[in-house]
Amino acid sequence: MQLTSLAAAALLAQGATAQFGNSMLRFACSQLVVDRIDPLVNPGMKYTPHLHQLVGGNSLNVTMDPETHDLTSSTCTSCTFKEDKSNYWTAVMFYKAKNGTxxxxxxxxxxxxxxxxxxxxxxxxxxxxxxxxxxFKKGFRMLAGNAANTDPNKVQKSNICHRCWTSPNENTFVGGAPCTGSDTVDIPKSKSCKMIRQTIIFPTCWDGKNLDSPDHQSHVAYSSGSGATGGGACPSTHPVKLPQIMYELMWNVTEFANSPDFPTDGSNPYVYSMNLGGPAAHGDYLFGWEGDTLQKAMDNIGRCGLNTDCPTAGLHAQTPDQYSSCTKEQQAPEEVDGWLAALPMGEMAIKA
Structure with missing residues (x-):
């Protein structure tokens, strides 16, 4: 079932779980590790320029050489489906207090x-x-967004966006379909935001030849479609339609919005780990599903859906305790929790 942006917005706003839910796989991934590595953009480097939070299979390492690394060799995954040994990661959001910590x-x-x-x-x-x-084929990888971008006009809001979540918890839904309405490329800074929802939507069209490209983007392209609909028609240069991947993150800013150290000079206290704002939001993807399980899931999407077993595709859903117990030690060890004197960039993190 293909949904237009308007239909998707209406379904989400009305809570039509059955119709929209059965048109996709939707599942949770707990944190595997928060680490200063980036095996896609900076393979082999420890203490990369900025910090990431990474999820998925525990075969993750600093290098992830596509010629020799088999993601399915992971002994566990921090994602719901046991068969998904892929790795997914994003930058980390930080709050900057008035005192600069x-x-x-x-x-x-x-x-x-x-x-x-x-x-x-x-x-x-x-x-x-x-x-x-x-x-996706074995060895496929790609990148969405630009970690160095500072211009919101260079970002398509229907692909990367942020939402000011004004309800006190994640269960009270706010707004319509992802990246519509009042969603913004910039990170919202209002104290009325109790959470900030970040959405990253990846390209859905592939050149059919290259599993990667030097910039990790040229081998894929966005379709004529818009938003979280599965994508529209593909350009002739990238004729193969891929599953549309969407990351959704809920950053809980309640403790900061209610804090006396919230900046009063009008500046945005929320930044990503590159020390940049919303236009620099990005996501990395390394495909690692076992066998043809993802293809079967896409072919049987009416039977495979939300966070549950799908025997038709050979998918087995783990319990939250099971997938959340799959973690990995930092490969670039440093303290990244609590108050820091500066963002972890370059040298090891320094506690405040």
């Missing part, structure tokens, strides 16, 4: 019309097919 913003699972997802940090994952969809 920083604290990592905590995260919660997402609620909304389709039901609560339970995760320990991490993010929520969506795989949304549209029409004939070809699952």
């Amino acid at each position: 920083y604290k990592r913003v905590p995260q919660v699972g997402n609620g909304g019309p389709q039901g609560k997802l339970i995760n320990k940090g991490g993010l929520d994952l969506y795989y949304i097919p549209s029409g004939k969809t070809t699952a």
Whole structure:
């Protein structure tokens, strides 16, 4: 089932779980590790330029050489489905207090019309097919967004956005479909925001040849569609339709919005770990599903859906305790929790 942006917005706003839920895979991923590594953009480097939070299979390492690394060799995954050994990661959001110190913003699972997802940090994952969809091939990887960008006009709001979540918890839904309405490319800074929902939607069109490209983006392209609908028609240069991947993160800013050290000079206290704002939001993806399980899930999307077993595709859902127990030690060890004197950039983090 393909939904237009308007239809998707209406369904989400009305809480039509059955119709929209059965058109996608939606599941939780707890944090595997918060670490200064980036095996896609900076393979082999420890203490990369900025901090990431990473989820997925525990075979994650600093290098992840696509010629030799088999993601399915992971012995566990911090995502719901046991068969998904992929790795997914984003930058980390920090709060900057009036005195100049920083604290990592905590995260919660997402609620909304389709039901609560339970995760320990991490993010929520969506795989949304549209029409004939070809699952990713072994060794496939890609990047969405630009970690150095400071111009919101260079970001398509329908692909990367932030929402001011004014309700006191994630279960009371706010707004419509992802990246619509009052959502913004910039990170909201209003004290009325109890949470900030971040959405990253990946390209859905592939050139059909290259599993990666030097910039990790040229081998894929966005379709003519908009928003979280599975994508529209693909350009002739990238004719193969992929499942649409969407990351959804709930940054819980309640403790900061209510704090006396919230800046009063009008500045935005919320920044990503690059020390940049919303236009620099980005997500990395390394495909690692076992066998043809993802293809079968996309082919049987009416039977495979939300966070539950799907025997038709050979998918087995773990309990929250099971996938949340899959963690990994930092490979670039440093303290990243509590108050920090500066963002972890360059040298090891320094406690305030």
